[in-house]
Amino acid sequence: MIIFGIDPGLAISGYGILNYIGNKFEVIEYGAVITESCEEFPKRLKKIYDCYTDLFEMYKPEAVAIEELFYNKNVKTAIAVAQARGVHLLAAENKNIPLYEYTPLQIKQGLVGYGRADKRQVQEMIKVILKLDKIPQPDDVADGLAAAICHAHSLKFADNFRILKY
Template sequence: MIILGIDPGIAIVGYGIIECNGNHSKVIDYGCITTDADIFFPERLKIVYNGVIDIIDRYNPEEVALEELFFNKNVKTAIKVGHARGVEILACVNKNLPIYEYTPLQIKQSVVGYGRAEKRQVQEMVKILLNLKEIPKPDDAADALAVAICHGSSLNFKESFRMK
């Protein structure tokens, strides 16, 4: 199964594409969609939407996993990222892909085995689990790969995480 993991954002949207076969996962690609803060906000959303569509068209994932948003500081930023997450979801829906979402705690628990793991621990485990030579950069791409790994390890009970 080919899984697209997405770390939602507006300035940087991380994505990771993995192939899962049983307990084995291998990386196909990862990277980021970026938008400049100087660009008119609706145009940034269009860039994100088109970027997700391009990734889907290029890799034909069977399922999509997204990280749920978690903010406790800047409400204005949270709203903008929420808008971006909406267009990321819309792109997946328009391509008829099933979407699953996971909390940061669930992702850390799945990848590291500890829900309160530090970011560096998650990145190191992504490197190990996908047999990579180095930690994926930027951090948003590593986070997206972690989301995809989490979904891959949840395939036996994935319906409880399907976006409703």
């Protein structure tokens, strides 16, 4: 099963594409879509949409696992990131790829076994699980891979996380 994991963002959106076969992972690709703050907001959203549409077309994932937004303090930033996340969802939906969303707590639980694990623990587990030489950078890329791994580990429960409608 080809799983496409996304850490949604406006400035940096990390992704990881994994092939999950018989409890084993094969890393297909990982990276980030980056937009510049000097670009007009609609152009940034279009870039994200176009890049993800191209990636979905190229790799033909069977599922997209995306991290739910974690809102902390800055409402303006949260709104912009939420709009970007909507573009990620639209790109997958337009390609008819099943969507699954996971909270940061669920992703940490799925990788480390502890929902309050720190970022470094999660990154080390990504490195170990995927047999990588080093932790993928920037952090957003590692988070995209983490979403894909979490989905693979949650497959028997996946229907509980599927985005059906809003």
